[in-house]
Amino acid sequence: MSETKNPPLSAELYTYVLAHNPPLDPVQQRLVESTRALFPDNAIKQVPAEQAALLAFLVRLTGARHVVEVGTFTGLSALAMARALPADGRLITLDISEEWTAHARAAWAEAGVADRIDLRIAPALDSLRALPAEPHIDLAFLDANKDGYIAYWEELVPRLRPGGLLIVDNVLFFGTVVDPEVTGGPGAAVREFNAHALADKRMESVMLTVADGVTLARRV
Numbered sequence: 001m002s003e004t005k006n007p008p009l010s011a012e013l014y015t016y017v018l019a020h021n022p023p024l025d026p027v028q029q030r031l032v033e034s035t036r037a038l039f040p041d042n043a044i045k046q047v048p049a050e051q052a053a054l055l056a057f058l059v060r061l062t063g064a065r066h067v068v069e070v071g072t073f074t075g076l077s078a079l080a081m082a083r084a085l086p087a088d089g090r091l092i093t094l095d096i097s098e099e100w101t102a103h104a105r106a107a108w109a110e111a112g113v114a115d116r117i118d119l120r121i122a123p124a125l126d127s128l129r130a131l132p133a134e135p136h137i138d139l140a141f142l143d144a145n146k147d148g149y150i151a152y153w154e155e156l157v158p159r160l161r162p163g164g165l166l167i168v169d170n171v172l173f174f175g176t177v178v179d180p181e182v183t184g185g186p187g188a189a190v191r192e193f194n195a196h197a198l199a200d201k202r203m204e205s206v207m208l209t210v211a212d213g214v215t216l217a218r219r220v
């Protein structure tokens, strides 16, 4: 068993972490609250505040102009990344739900970033295959159905420019990736994906214990 330096994340410690991150802006805060009110059974899908801040930070750090997101939901991660784009930057975000993304569109309009976001409603694999084949993506965020992760990775990696960043969410899948009794479903799919990503010599990857686990992978 490897030793960890991670302290247990108590509610008090998590509150402390949030207090030492950029706060959600008022539109983001309203989006979090309205998502919980309108879609209480699915609100867990939304990235937490510290992860929204991390996504915005990485967009700014990399100077990304061409961003692709797989998994829009009600639009918080897209909003965070779109706000961090330069004026000529564009975010393409992919989902299959008209209902959830209608809520996203309203928040983006309220935030004044709707003109930077191109929402495409279709199975993500179809939308990814329709993107230009050449390496042009600066940053991608993968946060949709876990049984599609390997296929989405395989479409995204060749389209990333050298040095481009691929951010993958839920790579711990609530800890189930190490549960031997989990032999199917999203936990097993994420476990298989993690092995696939680690073995990919086109990418340099680090796995972080942020939120439900985040892998940062750079196109070498």
Ligand SMILES: C[S@@+](CC[C@H](N)C(=O)[O-])C[C@H]1O[C@@H](n2cnc3c(N)ncnc32)[C@H](O)[C@@H]1O
Binding pocket: 045, 046, 047, 070, 071, 072, 073, 074, 075, 076, 077, 078, 094, 095, 096, 097, 100, 122, 123, 124, 125, 143, 144, 145, 148
């Ligand atoms: C975890 S949520 C995304 C959360 C979002 N990034 C946020 O922070 O609010 C996953 C999304 O993937 C979408 N999704 C599931 N299967 C999909 C598919 N085959 N193609 C495209 N989107 C899909 C769902 O509709 C859902 O909105």
